[in-house]
Amino acid sequence: MRELAGRQDDEGHGRVLERAAEAIEQASGREVIPGGDGELAGELRYALAADVVLGATYTGTLPELHPGERLALVAVCALAAAMPGCVLGDLERELTLLAGELDQAVAAGRAATAAAASRA
Template sequence: MTTSALSAPPLHSSAHDDNVPNGEDQAQRAAELAALHRAADAGEEAAAWVRQLAGRQGEEEHGRLLERVAEAIVKASSREIIPGSDGLLTEELRYTLAADVVLGASHTTGTLPELHPGERMPLIAVCSIAATLPSCVLGDLVREVEVLAAEMEAATDAGRAAELPAAG
């Protein structure tokens, strides 16, 4: 049986070796990894909701735009949160996640996307939060990502709740 490179002990060990992670470093890395997973999960859930919005669009252009937004949410809430990076999104992702997503392709269709009352604000919130997540690497990554992931989850829940018919 072989051990994976990740679980193998270091080849040499010294109390003075700065490259050997201590318990505190390992705990910090574990906390960062957990926060990054939570952000990715929140992004996946938000993207699934946005894909539902895309699926019910009568105008094909609105649907395509919302599909791109969903993909951008996934990227910004996972692959773009890179510890040690400058925390900036690519221009394409910034543009795709801009708050004017709620206007959809209205410049070409002359119509707005078909959104239920109460869905526009959660859509703006989800996009704004996704666009902000990568910048957390410049501050307290764990705390900031945890807060923003929780807010993304709440915005997604609010968007989904807006779809439900009012009880009467």
């Protein structure tokens, strides 16, 4: 995600993607604490919302993303947002499943980036 942020010509889009990268780290790390309430903090929910694929609202443009990258971003954000809820269920089983899917979504995004680079 940080690579995508660095690729943006519009600084606002880059900041949105950077915030999302930080939110993914938090949501999949310290927010997944046994005994927690299973809720994702408000600012993390916001950072993992549609702005990731729509970009900074004031620009009037969309972030520069290759085909397939937008879908991968949505998947990564949705999976990260779901991780804190695992503390209410079978944490190890559910978190392992979500982490594996998160890895797959990241791999799909990287494959989309590589495919676009090879076409260029």
